[in-house]
Amino acid sequence: MEFREQRLENGLEIIAECNPNAYSTALGFFVRAGSRDETDEIAGVSHFLEHMAFKGTPKRSAADVNRELDEMGSSSNAHTSEERTVYHAIVLPDFQDRAVELLSDIMRPSLRHEDFEMEKQVIIEEISMYEDQPPFNAPEKCMAVYFGSHSLSRSILGTVESVGAMTPEQMRTYFQQRYSPSNIMLVATGNVDFDRLVEVAGEHCGGWEQFDATRETLRAEPRTAFEVIHKETAAQQYVIQISAGPAAAEDDRYAARLLATILGDGSGSRMYWELVDPGLAEYAVMEPYEFQGTGIFFTYLCCAPEDTADNLQRIHDIYRTAERDGITEEELTRAKNKIRAHVVLGSERSSARLFPVGVGWLQRRRYQTVRDILDSYAAVTMDDVTAILKKYPPTISSSLAIGPLKKLDAPS
Amino acid sequence: MPQTIFSHRYENGLALVAEPMDWLESAAFSFLVPGGCSRDPADMIGVANFTCEMVQRGCGSRDSRQYVEDLENLGASHGASVNSVNANFGGAVPAENLYDVLSIHSDMLRRPHLPEDQLEDARQVCFQEIRGVEDDLAQRLMLELRRRQYPDPVGRSAYGTYDSVGKIKSQHISQYFEDVYRPDETILAIAGKIDWPKLKDYVGSLLCDWQTNPLQPLESSVAVRGRHHIHHDSNQTHIGVAFTSVPYGHPDYFQARGAVGVLSGGMSSRLFMEVRENRGLCYTVYASDHSLRDQACIVCYAGTTTERAQETLDVLVAELKRLADGITEDELNRLKVQVRSALIMEQESSRSRASSIAADWYFLERVRTLDELNKIVNDLTVDSINTYLANNPPGDFCIVTLGEKELETPSGVS
Numbered sequence: 015m016e017f018r019e020q021r022l023e024n025g026l027e028i029i030a031e032c033n034p035n036a037y038s039t040a041l042g043f044f045v046r047a048g049s050r051d052e053t054d055e056i057a058g059v060s061h062f063l064e065h066m067a068f069k070g071t072p073k074r075s076a077a078d079v080n081r082e083l084d085e086m087g088s089s090s091n092a093h094t095s096e097e098r099t100v101y102h103a104i105v106l107p108d109f110q111d112r113a114v115e116l117l118s119d120i121m122r123p124s125l126r127h128e129d130f131e132m133e134k135q136v137i138i139e140e141i142s143m144y145e146d147q148p149p150f151n152a153p154e155k156c157m158a159v160y161f162g163s164h165s166l167s168r169s170i171l172g173t174v175e176s177v178g179a180m181t182p183e184q185m186r187t188y189f190q191q192r193y194s195p196s197n198i199m200l201v202a203t204g205n206v207d208f209d210r211l212v213e214v215a216g217e218h219c220g221g222w223e224q225f226d227a228t229r230e231t232l233r234a235e236p237r238t239a240f241e242v243i244h245k246e247t248a249a250q251q252y253v254i255q256i257s258a259g260p261a262a263a264e265d266d267r268y269a270a271r272l273l274a275t276i277l278g279d280g281s282g283s284r285m286y287w288e289l290v291d292p293g294l295a296e297y298a299v300m301e302p303y304e305f306q307g308t309g310i311f312f313t314y315l316c317c318a319p320e321d322t323a324d325n326l327q328r329i330h331d332i333y334r335t336a337e338r339d340g341i342t343e344e345e346l347t348r349a350k351n352k353i354r355a356h357v358v359l360g361s362e363r364s365s366a367r368l369f370p371v372g373v374g375w376l377q378r379r380r381y382q383t384v385r386d387i388l389d390s391y392a393a394v395t396m397d398d399v400t401a402i403l404k405k406y407p408p409t410i411s412s413s414l415a416i417g418p419l420k421k422l423d424a425p426s
Numbered sequence: 427m428p429q430t431i432f433s434h435r436y437e438n439g440l441a442l443v444a445e446p447m448d449w450l451e452s453a454a455f456s457f458l459v460p461g462g463c464s465r466d467p468a469d470m471i472g473v474a475n476f477t478c479e480m481v482q483r484g485c486g487s488r489d490s491r492q493y494v495e496d497l498e499n500l501g502a503s504h505g506a507s508v509n510s511v512n513a514n515f516g517g518a519v520p521a522e523n524l525y526d527v528l529s530i531h532s533d534m535l536r537r538p539h540l541p542e543d544q545l546e547d548a549r550q551v552c553f554q555e556i557r558g559v560e561d562d563l564a565q566r567l568m569l570e571l572r573r574r575q576y577p578d579p580v581g582r583s584a585y586g587t588y589d590s591v592g593k594i595k596s597q598h599i600s601q602y603f604e605d606v607y608r609p610d611e612t613i614l615a616i617a618g619k620i621d622w623p624k625l626k627d628y629v630g631s632l633l634c635d636w637q638t639n640p641l642q643p644l645e646s647s648v649a650v651r652g653r654h655h656i657h658h659d660s661n662q663t664h665i666g667v668a669f670t671s672v673p674y675g676h677p678d679y680f681q682a683r684g685a686v687g688v689l690s691g692g693m694s695s696r697l698f699m700e701v702r703e704n705r706g707l708c709y710t711v712y713a714s715d716h717s718l719r720d721q722a723c724i725v726c727y728a729g730t731t732t733e734r735a736q737e738t739l740d741v742l743v744a745e746l747k748r749l750a751d752g753i754t755e756d757e758l759n760r761l762k763v764q765v766r767s768a769l770i771m772e773q774e775s776s777r778s779r780a781s782s783i784a785a786d787w788y789f790l791e792r793v794r795t796l797d798e799l800n801k802i803v804n805d806l807t808v809d810s811i812n813t814y815l816a817n818n819p820p821g822d823f824c825i826v827t828l829g830e831k832e833l834e835t836p837s838g839v840s
Contacts, residue, residue, distance in 0.1 A: 355520055
């Protein structure tokens with residue numbers, strides 16, 4: 015396993031974790047463009063642009079792009095989050111050059127008017143789909159409540175209105191601001207021929223013009239609120255809570271993840287035994303989430319409407335007890351064992367390394383081997399976890415409930 | 427692709443099938459036990475799922491909490507699920523802990539406590555699942571589609587209803603467990619870093635004295651099929667279409683599988699192009715094959731806003747019917763590369779291989795090697811698939827929709 019990095023003259027960074035024994039090659043363009051870079055007027059443009067990348071370039075139609083991706087037998091996709099858009103493909107090593115050329119090409123899409131209007135319909139369908147699907151966009155709605163005027167309060171998909179009114183010109187302007195080569199990384203993991211990767215990327219991306227692309231990454235000022243959205247057709251009640259946590263570049267994020275595993279993992283955690291094992295909730299989970307400059311803990315609860323208030327109180331009590339009494343050595347050891355196995359098993363496929371390597375570099379400009387990650391978890395002490403509970407008390411949060419209940423009281 | 431598959435059948439009928447993958451640090455396992463919901467009494471659907479929940483609440487020397495904590499300390503990611511024919515207990519673990527995890531699972535399959543004082547907790551877990559499916563409209567639709575496409579009991583959903591799960595008593599769970607958790611139709615598949623002779627002996631020491639009784643044959647009814655609408659005030663209308671196909675063990679299976687690949691095997695596949703890309707009708711559209719031992723079907727799904735649902739259903743059905751006119755050389759070539767890539771990449775994952783060899787053994791009582799599969803796929807021709815499609819044109823569609831408005835049945839569909 016070897017880490018390599020290089021930067022083209024126009025600022026495009028190329029990084030790779032090369033494993034000559036892997037069966038596949040995973041490739042991805044990671045763009046620092048997401049909902050936090052948008053304004054109200056163009057809400058959803060990053061995600062819409064991700065769709066448009068597949069709709070054709072000056073030398074390829076949309077059908078050509080789709081067909082060629084399939085001809086390489088690739089498993090390819092793209093996604094957009096609050097702070098990045100990623101285009102990726104997993105191919106057999108033989109197809110590395112061709113995949114790099116194709117992905118490079120779609121990073122300079124034509125944004126043709128007729129494709130734009132057609133794809134708008136697909137996005138509107140996607141928005142409708144998530145509105146129908148549990149937990150009915152509750153995490154995003156809760157982020158809007160928690161983050162207030164901070165850039166992370168923005169919806170990734172935008173709204174039917176914002177997407178409906180968007181023009182190709184607005185998208186073009188946004189593209190020029192965010193898709194500067196200095197704002198993009200080409201990441202590869204698995205069986206990678208790095209020298210060839212740099213050569214082919216230079217050939218196809220070396221001519222991209224560079225622009226200024228900055229991002230504000232202030233720490234958020236957490237807001238506490240408790241909101242209820244009535245949805246009569248739902249069977250279950252869904253509640254999302256957000257509290258403060260470490261940011262992506264902060265080393266206490268390992269302690270934060272161990273804490274979340276102890277309090278709110280899907281199995282074997284305090285919340286599991288108190289709420290899920292007795293069948294009081296379908297799920298009750300705590301999870302950290304890191305961004306540039308700020309971080310949060312999500313708490314997800316799904317249960318019968320009539321049990322919601324009691325369950326929220328149970329979660330509040332679990333958090334309060336942890337803040338007061340901390341955790342036990344035994345819990346910390348078990349959480350470390352669990353995460354250790356999870357990291358090792360989760361890294362077996364070379365494609366599964368693409369995101370940890372890419373996101374790590376994008377957020378921190380730092381490469382970590384699987385061993386580095388394991389060591390970081392192993393080094394966490396009881397005091398580190400206690401410090402997290404003090405610095406980021408989970409009882410101080412914003413909540414959003416959606417489901418059959420019209421009214422719901424906050425826990426005391 | 428050099429590959430070795432080992433298998434052994436113990437005297438009590440238990441099948442062990444294993445694939446060494448020495449380049450990995452993990453081992454993945456899958457226990458397929460004949461504890462599916464087809465064996466639920468007709469008035470008590472949900473017993474299989476309830477039993478699956480109960481067996482995980484303590485076994486051997488471990489109580490419910492110790493069971494979970496020991497598995498976690500061993501780094502086992504584990505899960506259980508129930509379909510119409512099997513209960514599946516599987517997971518992956520750092521290779522050095524495989525034997526300990528198998529030993530815990532052996533206790534679970536043979537010496538579960540089925541603790542009476544946890545019966546109500548487990549029942550509540552089952553109720554949570556029932557409510558969860560009510561909110562997951564796409565899943566609810568697909569469960570109804572399968573229930574109508576297949577005859578009862580193999581078409582039924584494992585969750586049951588509030589009413590049926592509410593009736594289940596402790597003795598029903600014990601009886602179900604006694605009847606169907608048995609070695610002779612159980613398959614244990616393991617892939618990863620393993621030593622076959624040691625593994626065979628170890629599994630034998632855990633399970634070879636597991637005794638069995640005769641299992642009653644299942645009686646089957648006739649499939650309902652036809653057209654059905656579920657009213658729900660949702661933004662999208664969810665559309666499910668199913669039609670009969672050939673099961674995994676059938677000589678024509680890969681002809682049918684090739685046709686499904688052309689429909690839905692990638693971004694240039696027909697459904698993706700015609701329904702989503704060229705018309706912008708939906709975000710999600712797919713077709714996939716579903717196989718039991720003796721019957722099978724192709725299921726298709728599309729989710730779209732109400733006003734465009736009729737056009738979506740019409741285009742979807744038209745594409746299914748157009749399949750009978752045949753596929754092209756380009757389509758087949760793309761499909762072959764995709765299958766070849768997927769087969770090679772499976773070797774990076776012990777979990778993928780464990781579930782593949784478990785499924786192969788269940789359907790065929792042998793495992794097709796990657797080379798054999800590669801050859802089968804290479805031997806597919808446009809002619810062979812088109813002959814199959816001409817003789818078995820998609821038709822007799824079972825259509826289920828869920829949404830605000832009922833849709834018109836497309837022309838040419840009875």
